[in-house]
Amino acid sequence: MYEIRQAGTKGLGVFAKVFIPRGTRIFSERPLLAIRPDQGAGDIYAAFRLLPLEQRTKLLQLSSHITKESSVARWTQVIWWTVKRSVFDVYARIWGNHRGMPARSKHSIKEHIAILNVFRSNCFDIGSSQASIQQAIFPRISRMNHSCVPNAQGNFHDEMGRFNVHATRDIKAGKELTLNYLPEHGAVKATRQSRLLSGYGFLCDCPACDLTLLRGRDGEEKRLQAHRKLSAYAEGLSNGGLGSAEAELQTIEEFMRLFEGEGIAGRELSTMYFEAAKLNMGLGRREEALRCAEKGLEIDRDCLSTDHPLYQHGVATVQELKKSFT
Ligand SMILES: [Zn+2]
Numbered sequence: 670m671y672e673i674r675q676a677g678t679k680g681l682g683v684f685a686k687v688f689i690p691r692g693t694r695i696f697s698e699r700p701l702l703a704i705r706p707d708q709g710a711g712d713i714y715a716a717f718r719l720l721p722l723e724q725r726t727k728l729l730q731l732s733s734h735i736t737k738e739s740s741v742a743r744w745t746q747v748i749w750w751t752v753k754r755s756v757f758d759v760y761a762r763i764w765g766n767h768r769g770m771p772a773r774s775k776h777s778i779k780e781h782i783a784i785l786n787v788f789r790s791n792c793f794d795i796g797s798s799q800a801s802i803q804q805a806i807f808p809r810i811s812r813m814n815h816s817c818v819p820n821a822q823g824n825f826h827d828e829m830g831r832f833n834v835h836a837t838r839d840i841k842a843g844k845e846l847t848l849n850y851l852p853e854h855g856a857v858k859a860t861r862q863s864r865l866l867s868g869y870g871f872l873c874d875c876p877a878c879d880l881t882l883l884r885g886r887d888g889e890e891k892r893l894q895a896h897r898k899l900s901a902y903a904e905g906l907s908n909g910g911l912g913s914a915e916a917e918l919q920t921i922e923e924f925m926r927l928f929e930g931e932g933i934a935g936r937e938l939s940t941m942y943f944e945a946a947k948l949n950m951g952l953g954r955r956e957e958a959l960r961c962a963e964k965g966l967e968i969d970r971d972c973l974s975t976d977h978p979l980y981q982h983g984v985a986t987v988q989e990l991k992k993s994f995t
Contacts, residue, residue, distance in 0.1 A: 672684050
């Protein structure tokens with residue numbers, strides 16, 4: 670269905686070999702390396718050392734974008750971890766634990782930094798508070814490049830222990846498969862570029878970032894408009910007003926129009942549809958509420974698939990709304 674090959678200046682990328690219809694599960698992978706919410710830099714390296722040689726080699730082959738800022742941060746993390754480990758070694762010696770830990774050579778510190786760079790450049794934030802893992806690297810999914818207007822989305826399925834990537838649009842053969850590395854807040858180009866540069870060390874040149882084209886300028890204007898609406902709504906709240914459901918609904922609808930206009934159709938959009946359903950219900954517009962919830966469910970079916978608990982949750986919401994008609 671796909672192939673991994675050179676993607677110009679971006680290094681390797683993943684490309685559709687055939688037409689991929691929206692909703693197709695393109696990848697379903699277990700993490701190669703993962704950390705839980707309570708783990709940090711030291712645990713990444715410890716987990717890496719436990720991997721079989723073949724997987725360690727695979728990991729080190731992934732690209733790492735090193736910015737000056739992140740490189741300093743990595744050194745600090747590694748040095749701190751090394752200090753912690755040395756203290757542990759001293760305690761181990763005092764208490765007669767002869768198994769101890771081997772002294773850390775300069776080489777292993779270098780390898781540790783390389784791993785942290787690879788991890789931070791390729792990891793995905795699993796994000797959800799329920800997930801047992803916080804960040805992870807996946808062997809093939811990590812090859813997917815970024816786009817601010819992606820054609821695929823990855824969501825973690827905690828029970829399966831897998832990160833599933835689905836096509837959020839119909840994708841023509843030969844097209845590159847992309848994911849959004851940033852959380853989608855409808856941010857303008859300057860904000861996105863600065864986050865990508867500091868976090869991943871590159872600037873994006875996707876269609877939404879090309880402001881020489883009408884398509885890019887139009888999207889940028891819609892993003893500004895959505896944020897103006899959000900600011901006005903937030904201002905209303907901070908001025909002591911409770912914020913009417915109508916104003917909240919209009920703000921959400923502005924973002925929905927933005928995402929749909931940009932072709933962004935993942936969880937960010939379905940969540941908004943479900944939110945709009947709730948608000949419409951509160952305003953007594955049952956038919957509109959049901960339409961919104963059904964639309965949200967349709968998007969979830971495509972970006973999560975029917976085996977995901979969040980999809981099942983959406984089914985229950987729609988059924989609940991339908992019951993209110995009887
Ligand atoms: Zn972009």
